[in-house]
Every structure is written in structure tokens, then in C-alpha cells.
Amino acid sequence: MKYYLAVFSSITFANKIKKLLSDRPGFIALMHTPSVLNENGCSYCLRFREDKLSEVKSAAYENNIKIKSIYLEDSSGYKKIK
Amino acid sequence: MIYLDNAATTSRKPYQVTEAVMEELYESANPGRASHKLSLKSFNKIYEARESLARLFKVNTPENFILTPNATYALNFAIKGILKNNDHVITTSMEHNSVLRPLYSINNLSISTVRGNNFGFIEPTDIKNAIRPTTALIIINHSSNVNGVVQNIDEISKIAASYGILLLIDASQTAGIIDIDGNKFDMIAFPGHKSLYGPQGTGGLYVSNKIKLRTIIEGGTGSNSKSRFNPPDFPERLESGTLNTPGFCGLKAGVDFVLEEGTDNIRNYEHRLLTMLMDSLLNMENLKVYSPYNTELLSNSLAFNIDKLDSAVVAAELDEKYNICVRPGFHCAYPAHLTLGTENQGAVRISVSYFNTPEEIRKTIDCIYKISKEI
Numbered sequence: 203m204k205y206y207l208a209v210f211s212s213i214t215f216a217n218k219i220k221k222l223l224s225d226r227p228g229f230i231a232l233m234h235t236p237s238v239l240n241e242n243g244c245s246y247c248l249r250f251r252e253d254k255l256s257e258v259k260s261a262a263y264e265n266n267i268k269i270k271s272i273y274l275e276d277s278s279g280y281k282k283i284k
Numbered sequence: 285m286i287y288l289d290n291a292a293t294t295s296r297k298p299y300q301v302t303e304a305v306m307e308e309l310y311e312s313a314n315p316g317r318a319s320h321k322l323s324l325k326s327f328n329k330i331y332e333a334r335e336s337l338a339r340l341f342k343v344n345t346p347e348n349f350i351l352t353p354n355a356t357y358a359l360n361f362a363i364k365g366i367l368k369n370n371d372h373v374i375t376t377s378m379e380h381n382s383v384l385r386p387l388y389s390i391n392n393l394s395i396s397t398v399r400g401n402n403f404g405f406i407e408p409t410d411i412k413n414a415i416r417p418t419t420a421l422i423i424i425n426h427s428s429n430v431n432g433v434v435q436n437i438d439e440i441s442k443i444a445a446s447y448g449i450l451l452l453i454d455a456s457q458t459a460g461i462i463d464i465d466g467n468k469f470d471m472i473a474f475p476g477h478k479s480l481y482g483p484q485g486t487g488g489l490y491v492s493n494k495i496k497l498r499t500i501i502e503g504g505t506g507s508n509s510k511s512r513f514n515p516p517d518f519p520e521r522l523e524s525g526t527l528n529t530p531g532f533c534g535l536k537a538g539v540d541f542v543l544e545e546g547t548d549n550i551r552n553y554e555h556r557l558l559t560m561l562m563d564s565l566l567n568m569e570n571l572k573v574y575s576p577y578n579t580e581l582l583s584n585s586l587a588f589n590i591d592k593l594d595s596a597v598v599a600a601e602l603d604e605k606y607n608i609c610v611r612p613g614f615h616c617a618y619p620a621h622l623t624l625g626t627e628n629q630g631a632v633r634i635s636v637s638y639f640n641t642p643e644e645i646r647k648t649i650d651c652i653y654k655i656s657k658e659i
Contacts, residue, residue, distance in 0.1 A: 212507055212517045214347045217324075217331060233319045236442045243509025246319065 206255050206263075207273040207280070209235050209247040215267045216246040222261050229256050239273060239280055249275070286608045286644045291429050291457055291585045292636035293477045293484055294296040295609075297538065301481055304537035308530040315529055316506040316520070326529050333536035334519070340459075340539055341490055342370060342467035342479075350522040351532055355456045356382040358473035358489035361522055362452050363423070365497030371420040374411055377623045378428045378435075379403045381616040383454060387423075393417065397639050400623045403576050404428050408439040415443075421450050426464070427457035430620040430633065431575040432558075432585030434462065441468045445597040450495065457583045460542045470597050479550075479584065479637070480542060482535030485528050491518060501525070550589055550638050557636045557645050564649040570656050574624045574631055585635040589622070590656045595630035598655060602632075606651040610634050 210216040213232070220232045228251050235247040250258060255272075262269050272284040287295040313322035315330045334346035352358045363386040367373060372394040375383060387395055396414040400406050411422060422444050427434045437453055444451040454473040455464060459472075460479030466472060470491070474487030493495060499514050503524030509514045515521055541604065558579040565573050565588055575586035577657065590598050595612035602608040613630040614621050621627045634648070 212325065212515060212520050213319075214331070214518065214519060217327060218347070221331075225418075232324060240510075242511050244507055281588070 204252045205249050205275040206252055206258075207235065207239070207247045207249050207256050207275055208270070209239065209245055209270045211245070211268065211270055212233075213246040215262075216248055218265065219258060219261050219267065220248055222265070223254075223257060226257065228257075230258075231252065236280070239271075245270070286606075286640075286648060288634045288636060288640065288644075288648065289609045289611045290637035290640075291432075291478065291583075291633060292611055293475075294479065294481055294637045294639070295536075296637065296639040297481050298541040299484070300537040301483065301534045301624070305483060305530045305534040312529055314526055317504075317526075318584045329533050329536065330527060330529060332534045333539070334524060336536050336539040336543065337488060337490070339456040339543060341464055341472065342346070343466040343490070345431070345493065348491050348493065348518050350491060350519050351489045351527055352489060353485050353528065354477070354487040355454065355473050355475040356487075358487050359383055359452070359454060360386045361489050361497060361500060362471045362473060362491075363387060363421070364390070364500045365522075366421050366450060366452075366495070367395070368420075370418070372396065372416050373423065374398060374414045374419060375423045376400060376406050376425065376435075378406065378425050378433070379423065379453065379619065380425065380429055380456065381618075382456075383423055383425070384619070387618045391648040395621070400433075402621075402624070404431060404433045404580075404623050406435050406440075406621060408436055408443055411440050412443045415449065417445055419447070419449050421452060423454065425450045425456070426462070426615070427583035427585075427630075428620055429457050429585070430615045430617050430631065431587040431624060432457070432582035432635070433575065434458065434581055434583055438468065444470075457585065457610075459545060460539075461554065461583050463547050466492075470495055472484045476531070476535040476538065481538030483531045486531045486535040489522070491522075497522060499524075545638065553586045553638060554636050554640075555582070557640055557642065558582060558584070558600060558647045559587060560642060561634060562648065565652065568653060568656050569590065570659065571652075574626060584637065585633055587631040587633045589626065589629050590652070591659055592629070593655075593659060595626075595632045598632045601620055601655050602648075602651060606647075608648055608651060 315327035476482030599612035
């Protein structure tokens with residue numbers, strides 16, 4: 203199973219998207235962004251199944267919340283896609 | 285004990301408030317500082333408090349509610365986050381020291397103080413006439429903490445908007461009593477512990493999206509740790525350090541209580557109590573009331589004096605002889621007393637809450653009458 207990480211500028215925004223999508227099936231977790239990905243120190247991201255990417259992006263868009271970056275997590279590590 | 289000092293803080297809280305505080309105290313974690321379950325649980329409770337506040341103020345941006353220890357902090361955040369040296373600000377003679385002292389702490393600030401009429405009502409056109417090219421902010425107390433008069437903030441909002449000037453509302457005496465549409469105002473400062481029935485140590489500032497306040501408190505926000513500056517986004521930008529999580533859980537329960545009861549019902553009930561008082565006080569000899577008879581023009585307070593008695597003496601008599609708690613003196617708003625003509629005696633303020641009863645008001649009226657006859 204592959205996962206995406208969507209990084210937000212604040213835990214408030216990350217949590218807002220998580221809450222909006224919490225009643226939909228599929229795994230969405232709010233977590234500290236892995237240190238290796240952090241450019242500015244601590245931040246928060248949502249980790250979700252690859253088929254959830256469009257739902258996360260549209261929820262952020264509809265709520266005027268910027269996704270700072272998106273990473274694909276696989277066995278080799280993280281690959282930045284946005 | 286009859287508690288009629290609710291404009292300072294409401295003494296009696298809904299039982300849900302105590303329960304919410306206790307529940308969080310029993311199992312709490314630092315919100316927004318980790319992503320483990322307990323931290324997120326506390327974080328979500330804080331966010332739900334913002335959501336309840338957003339419902340109360342009719343806006344759809346919970347994250348724009350900055351949580352503070354009280355309204356004074358909120359006013360300081362707004363005033364010092366907007367104004368800078370050589371700016372011009374318009375305020376009124378009815379403001380509390382929580383507005384006046386931050387203003388006078390800013391160097392070279394030009395301050396215009398619009399004076400209220402004999403009851404302290406501000407004429408909106410007087411605000412308009414005070415506007416200058418350098419006016420950066422208008423600050424107005426929605427309701428006086430001295431005599432309860434409510435200002436026409438909708439009209440003042442239209443004036444401010446037409447000139448493109450920011451408007452800060454001090455809703456210390458109205459949040460929870462009077463419906464306030466947050467969409468009409470740039471910033472609203474409010475306490476959590478008065479008519480929102482939260483615990484002391486809670487308050488907040490609503491900031492509209494168009495405003496980027498400078499910070500006056502910096503520190504840990506749980507984000508952007510490598511940066512030497514606070515992050516740009518609300519609410520973290522203005523919420524450095526650990527929040528009063530149990531307190532804001534209590535505030536959420538208090539706001540939910542207000543939403544459930546309805547501000548119209550709360551206000552109507554409190555006005556019934558104030559009208560009972562008015563009808564009796566205005567018929568007593570030797571007694572002067574400094575609030576208008578029409579309680580629709582008031583929040584939850586009125587002010588009076590008995591003959592030439594110092595207000596502190598009247599309050600002490602009510603307390604010592606009759607176990608009635610009221611507030612004398614100058615209420616941290618001396619210019620308001622200059623406006624009302626009570627700068628020598630101060631005034632006795634009675635402020636009611638949703639938990640006061642008609643029987644308590646009847647007893648208070650009897651006791652005031654006895655004191656007025658004893659002089």
C-alpha cells in the first residue's frame with residue numbers, strides 16, 4: 203500500500219481537513235511531518251491512502267487552505283510530487 | 285448571598301462548564317504540540333471551542349478566533365498589532381482602561397476621544413467627523429461596563445467601512461447577551477468568563493481574514509520550529525505558549541449553553557430583571573440612576589448613587605448588612621464617569637445574569653430602599 207503525505211502550514215489547517223474527511227471511508231491520519239521533509243522545523247501533515255489524494259486536495263481547495271507540499275511515501279522513502 | 289457583579293465576571297456557571305473543565309483536568313495533554321492521541325484530543329476540544337465561538341459570532345472561520353486569557357489581552361493584541369507611531373486612532377469617552385492604557389503606551393500616537401452624551405451614548409456622526417487621513421483604527425466599547433449603555437456599532441461599522449478604516453469592537457459586556465454578526469467587524473475582543481459563562485482565564489479576539497496583526501507575544505507554537513519568527517497563519521501566529529485547555533473546554537460548554545438558550549431569551553430575561561430594578565429605583569427619593577429607563581438600550585448593567593453617599597459606602601452596606609455583591613468606584617473607566625458626572629462619588633453598578641432571580645432583585649430593591657432611608 204502506498205501513502206501520500208500532504209503537509210500544511212499549521213496543525214489547525216491539517217486538522218480542519220482531517221475533520222472534514224473523517225466521515226469518509228479510508229485511512230487519514232494527522233501526524234508530525236517526518237523530520238527529513240521539514241524545511242522550517244516542526245509541521246503537521248495528513249497521511250492517507252493514495253486513492254484519497256483528490257479528496258484531500260479538493261477539501262483544501264474548497265476551504266481555501268494551502269497544501270504546502272505533497273510527498274509519495276514508498277519503500278524507498280519520500281518523493282516530492284508538489 | 286446575592287451576586288450582582290456579573291459585569292466583572294459571572295459567578296454562577298452552568299453545570300456543564302464545571303464538568304467540561306473537570307473532564308479535561310482529569311486527562312489532558314498539550315494541544316498542538318504533538319500528534320499522539322491525547323494531544324490531538326485536547327487540540328480538537330480547543331478547536332471545537334473555536335467552532336462554538338464561530339457559531340455565536342456567525343462566521344465560518346473558527347481558526348480566526350485567537351484564544352487569550354481575557355478581553356484585556358485580546359484588546360492589547362489588536363491595538364498593538366495594528367497601531368504604530370504617528371498613527372491616528374479614534375476612541376470614545378466610555379472606554380475601559382484595557383483600551384486606554386494600551387493606547388497611551390504607544391509613542392506619538394494621536395488619539396481622538398469622542399465624548400458621549402449624558403448617558404454616554406456616542407453619536408456615530410461624531411466618529412465620522414473625527415476621521416483624518418492618518419486614522420488607522422476606530423475602537424468602540426459595544427456596551428459600557430459602567431452603566432450598560434449599548435452603542436450603535438452597526439452604524440459605526442458602516443462609517444468605518446466607507447472610509448476603509450479598521451474597526452475594533454470591545455464586546456466585553458455584550459458577548460453572550462446581544463447578537464453580534466462578526467462579518468460586519470474587523471476585530472472583536474471578548475471575555476470568556478462574563479456572559480459566555482466560561483471560567484476566568486479565558487477570552488478571545490476574532491480577527492477577520494483581511495488583517496495581519498503584528499505579534500506582541502512570541503514563542504513556541506508547535507510549528508515552523510527552525511524559524512526565529514512566529515508563523516503567519518491564525519491562530520498560531522498569536523497563540524504562543526501552552527493554552528489554558530481546561531479553561532477553554534469550559535468556555536466551549538458556556539458558549540454552547542448560550543447558543544442553546546439563545547441570546548434573545550437571555551437578554552429578554554435579564555432586561556426583565558433590570559426593568560424591575562429601574563421601576564423601583566426611579567421612584568426612590570435621594571437616588572439618581574445614570575442609565576436610561578429603556579432597558580433595550582442596555583446590556584446587563586445599570587448604575588446609580590444614593591444622595592451624596594460615596595458609592596463605596598453603599599456597596600459596603602449592601603455587602604455587610606445584606607450579603608448583596610455589587611461594584612462601586614470607577615470601574616477602571618474614569619473617563620466614563622467624567623461623562624456621566626460621577627467623577628467624585630463613583631457609582632454603584634448592578635449587573636445581572638441569567639442565573640439571577642426576580643426574588644433576588646426584589647430583596648435587593650428592599651435593601652437599597654432601606655439604605656436610602658437611613659441617610
